Amino acid sequence: MLVIFGASGDLTARKLMPSLFNLYLAAQLPENFVVLGVSRSNLTDEAFRDRVVYESDYLKEKTKDLKASKVKSFANMLYYEDLGDSYDTDYSGLRKRVETLKEEYNTSGNIIYYLSTPPTLYETISQNLSNAGMNTQNNGWKRLIVEKPFGYSLETAQELNKGLHKYFKEHQIYRIDHYLGKETVQNLLVTRFSNSIFEPLWNRNYIQHVEITNAESVGVEKRGGYYDKSGALRDMFQNHLLQIVSLVVMEPPIGADAEEIRNEKVKALKSLRIMTDEKELFENTIRAQYVSSNVGGNKVKGYREEDGVDPNSTTETYAAVKFYVDNWRWHGVPFYVRTAKRMPTKVTEIVIHFKKPHHQIFKGSEMQEMDNKLIIRIQPDEGILIKFGVKVPGQGFKVERANLDFYYANLAETYVMEAYERLLLDAMQGDATLYARADEVEAAWEFVDPILNYWKSGEDVRMYGYAAGAWGPQNADNLIDDDGYWRNPTENLADDPGYCVIC
Ligand code: BG6
Numbered sequence: 322m323l324v325i326f327g328a329s330g331d332l333t334a335r336k337l338m339p340s341l342f343n344l345y346l347a348a349q350l351p352e353n354f355v356v357l358g359v360s361r362s363n364l365t366d367e368a369f370r371d372r373v374v375y376e377s378d379y380l381k382e383k384t385k386d387l388k389a390s391k392v393k394s395f396a397n398m399l400y401y402e403d404l405g406d407s408y409d410t411d412y413s414g415l416r417k418r419v420e421t422l423k424e425e426y427n428t429s430g431n432i433i434y435y436l437s438t439p440p441t442l443y444e445t446i447s448q449n450l451s452n453a454g455m456n457t458q459n460n461g462w463k464r465l466i467v468e469k470p471f472g473y474s475l476e477t478a479q480e481l482n483k484g485l486h487k488y489f490k491e492h493q494i495y496r497i498d499h500y501l502g503k504e505t506v507q508n509l510l511v512t513r514f515s516n517s518i519f520e521p522l523w524n525r526n527y528i529q530h531v532e533i534t535n536a537e538s539v540g541v542e543k544r545g546g547y548y549d550k551s552g553a554l555r556d557m558f559q560n561h562l563l564q565i566v567s568l569v570v571m572e573p574p575i576g577a578d579a580e581e582i583r584n585e586k587v588k589a590l591k592s593l594r595i596m597t598d599e600k601e602l603f604e605n606t607i608r609a610q611y612v613s614s615n616v617g618g619n620k621v622k623g624y625r626e627e628d629g630v631d632p633n634s635t636t637e638t639y640a641a642v643k644f645y646v647d648n649w650r651w652h653g654v655p656f657y658v659r660t661a662k663r664m665p666t667k668v669t670e671i672v673i674h675f676k677k678p679h680h681q682i683f684k685g686s687e688m689q690e691m692d693n694k695l696i697i698r699i700q701p702d703e704g705i706l707i708k709f710g711v712k713v714p715g716q717g718f719k720v721e722r723a724n725l726d727f728y729y730a731n732l733a734e735t736y737v738m739e740a741y742e743r744l745l746l747d748a749m750q751g752d753a754t755l756y757a758r759a760d761e762v763e764a765a766w767e768f769v770d771p772i773l774n775y776w777k778s779g780e781d782v783r784m785y786g787y788a789a790g791a792w793g794p795q796n797a798d799n800l801i802d803d804d805g806y807w808r809n810p811t812e813n814l815a816d817d818p819g820y821c822v823i824c
Contacts, residue, residue: 322419322428323745326408326446327437328358328369328401332468337437338373340741342383345395347736349746355426358401359415360438361408369401408438409445412453419455430461433748436468443467444484451488458493466495466748469560470551471757474773475766482759491759495748500561501755502740504729505699509568509671510582512697512705519695520573522675524650529692530804531569531656532672535562536664540611540622540789541638545629553608553640554769554776557660563590563765564757565699566658569671570646579754583761590764592648595771602775605644608637609785609794611663616790621663623789635776635784638662641797642772657801663789668810669699683718691722692805702814704728724815 323341325333344350358369374380374396384392402418404410423430434450436443447465450456456463465485472478485494500506513519522528535557541548548556570589574581596602613623624630624638639661646656675693696706706726713719729737738746747755776782785794792809801807810816 322354322422322426322432323356323435324359324419324432325356325435325437326359326442329360329362329364329372330437332437333358334373334377335379336741337435337745338377339379339383340739340745342374342380342395343739343742344746345398346383351749353427353429354398355422355428356399357419357422358399359404361404361406363403364401366400370396370399373399408442409449412449412455416453416455428461431463432461433464433466435466440467440470440472440481443481444487447485447488456488456493462493462751463489464493464495464748464751465489466497468497470555471496471560471762472766473550473555475763475770478762478766482763486759492753494759495753496757496759496762497744498560498564498755498757499740499744500564500699501757502738502742502744503699504737504743505697505703506565506568507755509565509697513568514573523673525652525654527675528654529674529676530654532674532801532808533562533565533569533656533658533670534672534808534810535660535669536666536792536810537662538664538667538790540663541624541627541630543628545627547629548638549630549634549636552636553638553660553662554773558640558642558658559765559769560757560762562658562660563593563768564761565671566590566593566656567761569673570648570651572650577754579752582754583758587758587760587764589646590761590768592646592651593768594645594647595768596644597771599775599779599781602772602779603781605642605800606772606775607639607641607785607794607797607800608776608783609639609661609787609797610634610636611638611661611789612786614788614790616663621789624663637776637784639785639787639793639797641793641800643800644768655804657804657807659793659797659807661793663787665790665792666810666812667701668812670808670810670814671697671699672808673697674804683720696808696810696814698814701812702728703730704814706814726815728814 325337327333341350341356364372374392400422402415404415419432422428436446438446447456472481513523567586567589570592571585572588574585596605610624613626614621625632625634639659641657641659643655643657646654673695677692691710694708698704698706704727706724708722708724710720711723713721744755785796787794792807798806
């Protein structure tokens, strides 16, 4: 049984239901399966089904060519329980409902509680589940899935973990990070550890620097209220991007077991050099906000004019950080990681820049300026690209750069699951590999906390501006100066910087 707290909210309709529906169509759901939506809205089972299935904009496309009976049998698996005014209440009514459904669907007592509520309610809900005896595992397993943000700082993350651990054991807690559900993020592990051609080069002897870009073309949309209290570093960097960093940095695990992989990720996160000195923070971190501009002929609001945003806000919509990893493998290799809203395009990619050949034979060839790169595209145009030198036909040894590429799109026969689909299925099967463990989250906060503190009250801290639709503030280029320039990728993996579409 899947019990969703916060079931009348946006995430349930937007992400959870479409994922469950896909799993249903692919016959991946357990045979005896039922969903109970729980929240404070006064809804009947029927009204809930209308909201999240029959009248949902997020299922329209998926259901339009299906037989009504097919959709109905999905909707009939969904039930709803109104908790009344508050999540902090006696759950004995809820327990009764769960037990009735358990009998009816013969679900054998295995339950996932999905907390799709503000994090301030996580401990309250866990406590009330515990008071009602709903967290005991003597009659089927109980698992808890929680959404980010996991804390607002190291201290609050530790409090949250402690709060949850009072009622659930760590192995019962699944902290969702939807980037880990992306095929291309998982493929990082496979690229690194199922090939013998990359790993020998994956270290300070061959890698010059690592660049990770996460760009979104949208602004804060309707989430100004949430975002203004969060900012790019908390919203994307502390979780999704540091998860990616940990997969790039980690040592090979002994095996593919969840704990083995997560142990290595924690070790990787703990090896990031924490910056505490103000000068170091000034030189290696940049924050900025988008300002109003014209994009594609339309006037786009600046961040401070967005709904829900304080007109004097100092919350960053752009964050770039240069850092080092203090371990044997990565000593002296700079990492450049940036994330932002209102960039020219939506793209996430990792670029591994290799060192130039130690001895230059083909002098005068442009190759001297062009490093070998391995580009791992998380989204869109998912794939992998290697840039390497080839001889230009003709006299002499003129070298040009060529592409060796792989695109996921070429695997047309393979159905790529949505992140939430994969993650929900994993949680049902008890596989926590793609979920963040408490110590991982805390290690990430340990690195991020001093940057946030510096940005909040550092002496020379600056907030830069960038025109909406541009690649961030100009001085972000200075950050990477020693190692060249940002790749500024486009929608297509193989396009080189400088490529642009005028209209
Ligand atoms: C979320 C952030 O976690 O990730 C959003 O809160 C962001 O601000 C989103 O837009 C990006 O996810 P994706 O999968 O579209 O890259």
